[in-house]
Amino acid sequence: NTKIRTNTPPKKKAANIQVDKLRTFEGHPFKVLDDEDMNNLTESIKAQGIISPLIVRAIESTDEYEVISGHRRLHAAIKAGLSEVPALIYPLDRSEAMIAVVDSNLHREKLLPSEKAFAYKMKMDAMKQQGKRTDLTLSQAATKSDTAAEIGKSQNESRDQVFRYIRLTYLIPELLDLVDDGRIKMRPAVELSYLDEGCQRDVVEEIDLNQCTPSHDQTIRMRKFFSEGKLTPEVVSAIMCEEKPNQREKICLL
Numbered sequence: 001n002t003k004i005r006t007n008t009p010p011k012k013k014a015a016n017i018q019v020d021k022l023r024t025f026e027g028h029p030f031k032v033l034d035d036e037d038m039n040n041l042t043e044s045i046k047a048q049g050i051i052s053p054l055i056v057r058a059i060e061s062t063d064e065y066e067v068i069s070g071h072r073r074l075h076a077a078i079k080a081g082l083s084e085v086p087a088l089i090y091p092l093d094r095s096e097a098m099i100a101v102v103d104s105n106l107h108r109e110k111l112l113p114s115e116k117a118f119a120y121k122m123k124m125d126a127m128k129q130q131g132k133r134t135d136l137t138l139s140q141a142a143t144k145s146d147t148a149a150e151i152g153k154s155q156n157e158s159r160d161q162v163f164r165y166i167r168l169t170y171l172i173p174e175l176l177d178l179v180d181d182g183r184i185k186m187r188p189a190v191e192l193s194y195l196d197e198g199c200q201r202d203v204v205e206e207i208d209l210n211q212c213t214p215s216h217d218q219t220i221r222m223r224k225f226f227s228e229g230k231l232t233p234e235v236v237s238a239i240m241c242e243e244k245p246n247q248r249e250k251i252c253l254l
Contacts, residue, residue: 012088012089012090013089014053014087014089015086015087016084016086017056017065017084017085018084019074019084021064021065022067022074023064023065023066024066024071025071025097027118027122028067028071029101029102029105029115029121029122030071030105030111032075034075038072038075038076038079041072041076042076042080044076045076045080045082046080046081050073050077050082050085050086052073053070054067054068054073054086054088055067055087055088055090055104056068056070056090057089057090057091058091065087065089068092068097068100068101069100069101069104073085094126095126095129095130096130098122098125099123099126101122102120102122102123102126103154106155112180113165113168113176113179113189114179114180116165117168120151120165121166124148127147127150127151128147148163149162164186167190168189168190168193169193171200172197172200172201172204174200174204175200175203175204178207178213183213184214187216188214188215188216188218189219191220191222192214192219192222192223194227195226195231196226199226199231199236202233202237203222205233206236206237206240206241207240210240210241222235222236222239
């Protein structure tokens with residue numbers, strides 16, 4: 001069961017809520033896929049119902065609710081034909097809800113880099129909003145660093161690694177998909193995130209043409225050329241067409 005962490009534990013209320021009154025959380029960073037796991041969850045709900053209630057919050061000035069934890073259960077319940085689901089309603093403001101959404105999902109075993117990236121960004125944005133009251137004596141850099149360190153602590157990751165993940169949110173979808181697929185590793189992906197959209201699309205075009213992804217060294221040089229205003233499509237192509245050491249090894253083995 002998900003635990004909501006706030007300074008003062010909010011009073012929750014249990015209720016059965018109609019599914020058409022439930023809304024996915026705006027900016028929700030975790031994907032809900034119609035895969036085998038979803039099919040198994042749907043069959044389980046058909047047989048046993050929803051054992052663990054969804055966690056929701058009331059949407060201001062409406063009779064609707066925003067899902068904080070339980071997006072997969074809601075999707076499976078709709079597939080199973082349920083008209084209402086059990087839920088715990090927490091009186092959370094937007095910042096508290098954003099943090100709760102992230103914390104209730106980061107424990108999942110299978111998290112894509114893109115999911116973690118947008119989750120970390122969402123949590124940092126929420127904590128910075130809350131921190132306006134408590135971090136007034138810190139510089140902006142110190143506040144961001146302390147926030148990143150706090151986020152990383154719960155995941156056993158360094159402050160720098162948290163920032164690396166957040167940089168992934170600056171990638172265009174095509175490159176982010178390659179990161180999720182494992183074709184582009186973290187460090188080259190971070191370097192590419194500093195390129196503008198046009199240059200990133202030039203990289204994607206070269207990846208498609210050559211059926212290979214850039215190395216970390218190549219992305220470092222791309223970023224340097226970009227910072228100097230010299231990263232043209234021709235330069236991207238010249239860098240991407242270079243023979244990498246691992247490619248030479250493969251040729252020698254054939």
